[in-house]
Amino acid sequence: MSTDLIKSRKKMNSVPTLLKKGKYMPAVQAIHDGLILFLKNQVLKNEREEFEDILRKVTYALNSDGELRKIYPLVISYEPGQERALLDAMRELLQELQKALNESVQDDMEAILAQKKAALEEGQKHLDGQDWNKATSTFNQLVTDFGGDTDLKADIADRYLNAGRYKEAYEMLDDALKDDPNAIHLYNRIGMVLRKMKDFETAEKYYLKALTLTSEDEYLHYNMGRLYFDWKKWPKMAQSAQVAVDLNPEFAEAVKMLKFAQKKTTQ
Numbered sequence: 001m002s003t004d005l006i007k008s009r010k011k012m013n014s015v016p017t018l019l020k021k022g023k024y025m026p027a028v029q030a031i032h033d034g035l036i037l038f039l040k041n042q043v044l045k046n047e048r049e050e051f052e053d054i055l056r057k058v059t060y061a062l063n064s065d066g067e068l069r070k071i072y073p074l075v076i077s078y079e080p081g082q083e084r085a086l087l088d089a090m091r092e093l094l095q096e097l098q099k100a101l102n103e104s105v106q107d108d109m110e111a112i113l114a115q116k117k118a119a120l121e122e123g124q125k126h127l128d129g130q131d132w133n134k135a136t137s138t139f140n141q142l143v144t145d146f147g148g149d150t151d152l153k154a155d156i157a158d159r160y161l162n163a164g165r166y167k168e169a170y171e172m173l174d175d176a177l178k179d180d181p182n183a184i185h186l187y188n189r190i191g192m193v194l195r196k197m198k199d200f201e202t203a204e205k206y207y208l209k210a211l212t213l214t215s216e217d218e219y220l221h222y223n224m225g226r227l228y229f230d231w232k233k234w235p236k237m238a239q240s241a242q243v244a245v246d247l248n249p250e251f252a253e254a255v256k257m258l259k260f261a262q263k264k265t266t267q
Contacts, residue, residue: 008037218247
């Protein structure tokens with residue numbers, strides 16, 4: 001028996017076990033791949049008889065699986081000599097399984113989004129009611145459930161920021177940065193939070209780190225200018241505003257900032 005036929009037999013003999021484990025896609029893929037290996041080889045009479053027997057067993061196993069029949073209710077037929085027709089049926093079944101998988105993933109994603117939305121709304125309700133402990137508990141549980149979601153953490157941080165809870169906002173953004181150290185928008189947000197906390201030196205460090213990732217973001221330079229405004233560092237404010245204007249001459253707020261900073265530096 002050729003190497004291809006040995007592989008084919010091994011694949012198809014694995015089908016009943018895969019079906020018992022609920023691994024429908026691998027089971028059907030095994031039949032599909034096994035058939036291709038079988039069809040491209042010349043086989044002896046006894047080899048053909050053996051494979052025909054295997055194919056009867058695997059098609060019977062497919063037809064007898066109740067869960068699989070829910071996805072593909074059509075009877076899968078096989079007669080000796082009709083291996084190519086069976087191969088076509090396996091391709092069709094694979095398509096149906098993929099479709100079912102996609103729908104399942106979509107349902108799961110919708111459920112996850114609904115869960116996040118409900119928890120965010122609950123946390124926001126506690127923030128609006130100034131029940132800080134309950135808000136923190138709700139948001140922390142949400143982060144535990146979806147730990148690697150940096151966008152979620154940024155969303156929660158914005159809610160803290162809008163509620164004036166700067167320390168919590170900073171901690172949430174700092175945690176998000178651990179998941180995505182190159183996320184420029186997170187550095188920008190942290191800089192804004194630290195500016196409101198009047199921790200100007202630390203805010204500057206975050207902005208400078210962001211500039212190592214990109215120096216072509218006029219809003220980043222503008223926000224640095226706002227930091228230097230609060231910090232009363234007029235030459236640095238003028239420098240940041242100038243870069244923002246150079247990058248985008250139509251940036252009206254940056255133009256105003258530049259004029260203000262230039263005026264302060266000449267006083």
